[in-house]
Amino acid sequence: MTKAIVEPLLQWYDEGHRDLPWRREAAPYRVWVSEIMLQQTRVEAVRGYYERWMQAFPDVRALAAADEAQVLKLWEGLGYYSRARNLHRAAQLVCERYGGTLPADYEALLALPGVGEYTAGAVASIGFGLRVPAVDGNVLRVAARLNDDFMPITDAKQKKRTTGHFSEITPEDRPGDFNQSLMELGATVCLPNGAPRCGSCPVQHLCLGYHHGHAEILPVRAAKRARRIEERTVLLVRCGEEVGIRRRPKTGLLAGLWELPSLEGKTGANELRARLSARGWQVEKLLSLRGAKHVFTHVEWHMSGFEVTLAEKPEGLTFVTPQALRESYALPSAFRAFLSVLEE
Known part of the structure; x- marks a missing residue:
């Protein structure tokens, strides 16, 4: 130099x-x-x-x-x-x-x-x-x-x-x-x-x-490790006028942030209804949403989505109004694609 x-x-x-x-x-x-x-x-x-x-x-x-x-x-x-x-x-x-x-x-x-x-x-x-x-x-x-x-x-x-x-x-x-x-x-x-x-x-x-x-x-870079692909099923859970969200674990990816609940893997409508019923969720309506992809540094989420309407609020979720979700809760951009139905 x-x-x-x-x-x-x-x-x-x-x-x-x-x-x-x-x-x-x-x-x-x-x-x-x-x-x-x-x-x-x-x-x-x-x-x-x-x-x-x-x-x-x-x-x-x-x-x-x-x-x-x-x-x-x-x-x-x-x-x-x-x-x-x-x-x-x-x-x-x-x-x-x-x-x-x-x-x-x-x-x-x-x-x-x-x-x-x-x-x-x-x-x-x-x-x-x-x-x-x-x-x-x-x-x-x-x-x-x-x-x-x-x-x-x-x-x-x-x-x-x-x-x-x-x-x-x-x-x-x-x-x-x-x-x-x-x-x-x-x-x-x-x-x-x-x-x-x-x-x-x-x-x-x-x-x-x-x-x-x-x-x-130039410059020369070491070869990057390929990203891991993960399939997830994201749920936009609704009960009355509110939407269900939950906290992610305190460690790991998106640690401690609010998220839309999700399941590992790609799940079809019939299987999803059965899994939610087994949890005691009273599903009134299940609608498929357009899928989305989100890229993190070392992992890539391939997400399918469902809008789930429940008769009662289950344990484990915090229910908030769409306005409160927009104004007061930090929701990672990975989930934004599934929020568009709230504006309809």
Whole structure:
């Protein structure tokens, strides 16, 4: 990695970068929230969530004082809900340990729940102006192409080595802007999953991958493990004007969130009626719903669905009105496809 990339990258960044709401005011709290939201999530999907979050929780103290249910409701649809829980818990710890102000220290930031090396580096450099790198997948890809490096970027040794290189060249006076210029380059020019826009790159003349004709085939990644396919039968349970929901277990996928009840496997109408009757459910009506698919990181749900109308409310479910479900309960997006009948 050569220090010669610093000036052209900063000049390019200064001449025009994306106008993102979290860049308009680089306060540490705002940087932290945005970086957590952007994990595994596209920028365009985050914009609205970020702005609503800042209206509800404008600072660490407001977030720490919120109920978890409110936090999860505002997060609804972003996925990876442990991120929201970690933000909430970290805010409470910041209030307990630092009086409600995020610490201007990389190691202290790294010790907070849900904060890894990249997020700690982003908050420290952008929010506090500390000279530390912020190396994520975008930056690893940029580095692999600049260096014409064929070591898999999923290798922990590669991340450590790349972080070390950027630690040496990050400028003292503008560490946050330099880190953001690398993020911007990776997001808009040195693209993933396809041909990079080398003609628009401010450091093309310094890129070994470009000069050796390897930019399009880099970076190298280790083969991903195939997702496990799970069949599920999702139930939209109705009794009177209310809908039945339940809590998921406290550990595992979608831990502790509300869900529509479901059964493992794909179940036909006759079998489903028999299984529900065996539970003591008094089924008045059973209607098939359009199926849906939802992809998680390591598992893929293939879901069939039924609208089930009951004569009495069974034990084990919490019944709420459709309005309350929309306004007060965080329901993972995996179940959204089955809620459309509530609007009819």
